[in-house]
Amino acid sequence: MAWEYSEKTKQLFLDAVHGKPGTHLGEIQNADGFGEHGSIACGDSLRFTFRVEKNEADPTLDKIVEARYLTFGCTSAIAASEALCVILEARACTPIEALKITNQDIVDFLEGLPDQKIHCSVMGAEALEAAVADWAAKRGVDLAGMGIHLQEQLEEEEEGRLVCKCFNITEPFLRRKIKELNLRTTAQVTAALKAGGACQNCLHAPGGIQDILDDVWASERLRVQTAQPAGGYVPVPGNAAPAAAASSAAPAAPQLVQIDGAPVSAGNETASAGTPQGFGNAGADGGGALPIFGQPTLTPSPVTAPAASPVPAAGGSALSPYQFMKKIEEVIENMVRPVLLRDGGDCAIVDIKGNLIYVELRGACASCSSANVTLKNLVETTLRQQVQEDIRVIQV
Amino acid sequence: MEKSIIYADNNATTCVAPEVFEAMKPFFGPDYFNASSMYPAAERVSKELKLAREKIAGFFNADSENEILFTSCATESNNHVIFGTAAANPARRHIITTMVEHPAVLMVCKEMERRGYRVTYLPVDRQGNLSKADFVRALEPGNTLLVTIMHANNETGVKFPIQDLARITKETDPEILFHTDATQSVSKIPFSMSKNGPKTGLAADFRNIDFLSCSGHKFHAPKGVGLLYMRRGSRIRPILIGGHQESGRRGGTENIAYIVGTAAALETAFRTHFEDYGKLAELQRYFESELLARIPDVEINGAGADRMPNTTNVSCHFVEGEAILYELSEYGICASSGSACTSGSLEPSHVLRAMKVPFTAMHGSTRFSFSRYNTREEVDRILEIFPDIIARLRAISPFSRENQH
Incomplete structure (x- = not known):
């Protein structure tokens, strides 16, 4: 898989790595805005900081004058971080206006990104949002009062139901990003957010990415056409999938047999036959009734090959x-x-x-x-x- | 290529050796005939095919040249063994492999699970070694169909003691078949397949191994040709049906040019591999001791294990492998990485994960793999450039030794 980066991306990466003057590598101490996104376990992470020129009369009119980043990640992750800083400084806008910068702006600045690298630009946009939330908290700006619910959104997304365990991605975050980035397929979700890109178990699991996609776009279609609430997948707080599976499976489960007040299923019955009473018999017929797995090292394994089963010595007595x-x-x-x-x-x-x-x-x-x-x-x-x-x- | 390159990615593929290219040429020109044809013009072709098979049987010290099967690649050879033995031994439903196999074995084993087989994936320790006790416990006499364990790992170069594992397998139950994917070691490590044992003490004794796969392009033959050693009398069915070629065990017109090229490549390897092996081992010692001396927070993956002399997998903490590779490529150095960003799946190397390499190091792994064509000067050039790249990327990284997540 050769590199498919634009010349712009390559140049930004090389300039940044070689510390060319005018690049934005670093971290602002006592920054006015501080935001992080990603983690080392996920393979990329961005620490983003900015400084504002303060407007003492009205903090909402603070102007971003400097932006810096530290990035752990691939070529495009570093180039996207650099791009974010360049875009911000060029706009010289307020932090609230900066929220209008999207990952698409970063992609455009980079003159395109390969599909599987889109998540690098998303990481930039997310770190920016986190930094703006931090700035608002420090400057006492009531974003919520202005209809911008960054802090609430961050909290909700952190505490929401975990969908992709490999990359630690929750359902509320997925729902928001699927709408924002207009993601229509699981492949697009993986390219943009990494979700479902490792073990892939959550792609088609109940309550997984496909279900969430279906629900997000189904509810949209319904709203447009009939303005009625959406059916289909309903998010359940906590571990939704097993709960749903358990409740639907319960009526179909085989009838339980009550023995001395304890419910015993067919499976348990077999297991209880392997307790000490059954042990001597097992020895006599070659030990075939013992469980094969999970035994301690020195328990003799039962074997199906007749030649390999413990055969008593000629004339000797049988041992269990x-x-x-x-x-x-x-x-x-x-x-x-x-x-x-x-x-x-x-x-x-x-x-x-x-x-x-x-x-x-x-x-x-x-x-x-x-x-x-x-x-x-x-x-x-x-x-x-x-x-x-x-x-x-x-x-x- | 506008600039000269240093090729240190020989576990991915190798260049075609000039003598191999020469040996193949006639079969793209006047000797284009089908080896199965009857007319005299085709005679040279069928003779060369026979000769190539005999030569390779000789290099492997096989008891019969009919034990050598030509395939299209090691992936095909691996598929052939797993699917073919399962088809021929339907009563047996258990397979043993390792967590660090190449996908050409691992994914086939996953497919076997879907078909109702039980598969034991043996774990490895922090150095990449298997536990023989784990292996012994996994064997199920009378039930295990196949053991398929690689000889040398493509990512780390760690070698498994397949000679011993095969012996234990056969002593447990001679009907359990033993396969090894030796793609990374054929031409680098001498071995002997004969039931009578090796002719010299230098060769590893593979008499208990039933099947061995490898691929021509890892030892300076072209891509698109593989080998499968198949012990005489082994219970296996063909998977490519539709021709009498390879004694009916693999249909399809023989790829004469590439088969002759493979024999020529092995001829060079077997003529020189003892000295190559020594030279590479010396280069590896030098390269790794210098890396450790010049870069802080670095580790050689599998350093504590028995390893191939041509493979160095180095993990640099706190930086990401894809960025390292990109920078290396700017200097014309070709290497590879186990980082998620280069895997195409967003998931870092399954081998390094099985070895429990820490996250801070896993994403920063770089694999250098050398061949007999690499020189000390090239290694010195890498040593000059690589530490600077790591230092620069660390300056950008939000992580460091003081600030571990």
Whole structure:
């Protein structure tokens, strides 16, 4: 994937990186406006600051005279940050007027951005909004009174239901940006906001990006055509999707059986059959009824291959898997390890699968070229004699 | 190309070697015939095909030249093994792989999950190593169909002990098939497929490996040709059906020019790879010790693991990889990155994530991968430029050691 940046983007990036005079790299100390957007985990982040020429009579007439940025991000993220500062300083406008600057202005200034990089320009516009909110708070400007709800919007968007967990993007933010940027497809949402761009699970999940898109544009269509409230997807506070799934699934769930007051599903019934009473039987028929996964290391694994199941020694008595494992451990501990330790070596059991015993050699044994021979001769012979004739030892 | 470049992206692809180009030329000219044709004019073509197969079987120390299959790329070889073994062994429904495989294995395994197979994705530690104990526990005798584990990782160069893993697999259950994607190591590490073991002690003993995939363009052959080693008697079905070529195991007219080129490329590699290996290892030691000395807050990913001598994956904290690559390209240096912005998916490298590389370093990863054509002078030039790039980007970054998010 080659770079598809405009000459303007490339030039802005290189000028900024090489600290060309007139570029806007840096951070204004005690800035009048301070805003951040993104995070290192998301792969890009912008810290934006501006200084105003104060109008003592009316703070709303403060004029932005200087803008600076620090950016962690790709070529276009850095170029977009630079562009934002240039645009602002050229306009020499009030912070409230600055809110009219959109990500499209940044894209235009950069003479275009590749589709998958649009989010770099959005990051600039978002950091600007955050900085203006900060300025208003510091200067006592009542934005809400003027019909501009930046602070409320920031809070709502931070606390809203999380839709994209990879990039930490909430539903209220998505709804606003989908409208503002006129995003119509999930691909456009990902390009502009990154949402859904990593694990992609939220794209088509219930209450996910596709549902939100459908709802935003459906309600718009309905409003235009019939001026009636929209149907379709209704946002639920908190974790909406599982709640909806659970309630719709409940009536269809199989009937529960009450045993001693405790509800037991069919699945639990099987599990309870594997408790100690069932254990001895399992051993006799090869241990096939035991759960395969999530067991502790030394529990013998059941195996489906007949050749690999623990077959009792000819004429010997059958051991349960638990007894079998205990016996192996005992023999290794009392008869094998002492011999190895004498030669400066050691061994440990890694796993037991039926008649296969996986053993790791340590210390002097591990680097010994005759390690395999040691194993075969000592461990395997001893185990075969003491426990079961068909045991095979595998060195790990 | 208006300016001379330093090519340090050989894990992505390599240049075609001049001798390979020469060897291929006749097949674009007078020897254009179909290897399957009967007339005498086509004879040279079928002879060259046979010769190439024999040569490659020799380099791999295979017991039979029929164990070498020509494909279009390593991706095809990997697909062939996974789909083909599943089709031939329907009773087995479990596959073992790792979290750091190339997408050509990983995505096929995901597809197998969709088809109802169970797949175990083995994790790696902070250095990129697998745990043998995890591996052993994942094996299910009688149920596991296939183990598919790469030899060397394309992003970090970390090598897995496939020789041992294959032995453990076969000792557990000889019916479990073992496949390795050796795309990054073929031509760089000598190995032997023979059941009788290697002829010399230098080659890794792959006698327990059933399938091995690789791709010509990683070792100075052209793009568009791959190899699949297939042990005689292995239970596998073809996936490209429609011709008697490759003994019916892969239909399609043989790509003679590229097959001959692959044999020629391997010939050079096997003639020189011992010295190349030593030279690259020395260059790597020098390059990495200088990087660590010249750049603060930097780490070599997989430094503590057994690694390929040609791959250096370096993470510079607090900066973003795509910007690094762009700056490098301004100086004519070609490298690559595991950063989200270069992946096309907005998600940083799955390999570095599996290794739990911290966020502050993950996005700033740069991979330099060298070949026998790289020189000490080129490495010095990179060492001259790279630290300055990092310093400049750090000056722009809102993050630093003092201010970690």
